Amino acid sequence: MFSSWSGIPTKEPVPGVKMRVLTGERVQMVLFEIDPHTEIPQHSHPHEQMGTVLEGSILLKVGNEERLIKKGDAYIAPPNVPHSARTLDERAVVLDVFSPPREEYR
Amino acid sequence: MFSSWSGIPTKEPVPGVKMRVLTGERVQMVLFEIDPHTEIPQHSHPHEQMGTVLEGSILLKVGNEERLIKKGDAYIAPPNVPHSARTLDERAVVLDVFSPPREEYR
Numbered sequence: 001m002f003s004s005w006s007g008i009p010t011k012e013p014v015p016g017v018k019m020r021v022l023t024g025e026r027v028q029m030v031l032f033e034i035d036p037h038t039e040i041p042q043h044s045h046p047h048e049q050m051g052t053v054l055e056g057s058i059l060l061k062v063g064n065e066e067r068l069i070k071k072g073d074a075y076i077a078p079p080n081v082p083h084s085a086r087t088l089d090e091r092a093v094v095l096d097v098f099s100p101p102r103e104e105y106r
Numbered sequence: 107m108f109s110s111w112s113g114i115p116t117k118e119p120v121p122g123v124k125m126r127v128l129t130g131e132r133v134q135m136v137l138f139e140i141d142p143h144t145e146i147p148q149h150s151h152p153h154e155q156m157g158t159v160l161e162g163s164i165l166l167k168v169g170n171e172e173r174l175i176k177k178g179d180a181y182i183a184p185p186n187v188p189h190s191a192r193t194l195d196e197r198a199v200v201l202d203v204f205s206p207p208r209e210e211y212r
Contacts, residue, residue: 002166026132027203052137054160
């Protein structure tokens, strides 16, 4: 099954954040476009999450560790570990993957 | 847990293909850099696979459907569905995700 991200409708889970979702049986890819100076408040979920920055940078906190991650960086947020993110002066494009898929994102 | 793709050692599963692997409990991200005119022979596995093209393009066949997919395109290869890929004149960078993780890629 083939898709283009540009052909997938966007949702806006938080103001300043656009997301496009591609859901399989076991895994889900989500492309996030995040405006500058935008915050994704701390949250956690039982789903494992991994991600990589495709453009720009985000200040990401996973558990107690906070890092400015940039294009070419990746991270793992293990199940149930609280995490939050915010952009600084530049927008960011981040590809996240979840397993199992998050039902509320379908 | 934070990583940079550039800090992850490369493996070469097929001549002309470099891969870097980040493995979680349920999901695995693999960054592939594929030289021009390189073929990844048809194969299948019980792991679900999804991917997206980050640079360049690949001619991807999943089941009986073949497409030239480019930056911004994505695909799903369901469990046990044979798939193959080859590059044409340009190199490609592709991010694939597997669930469960492929043990031989760890």
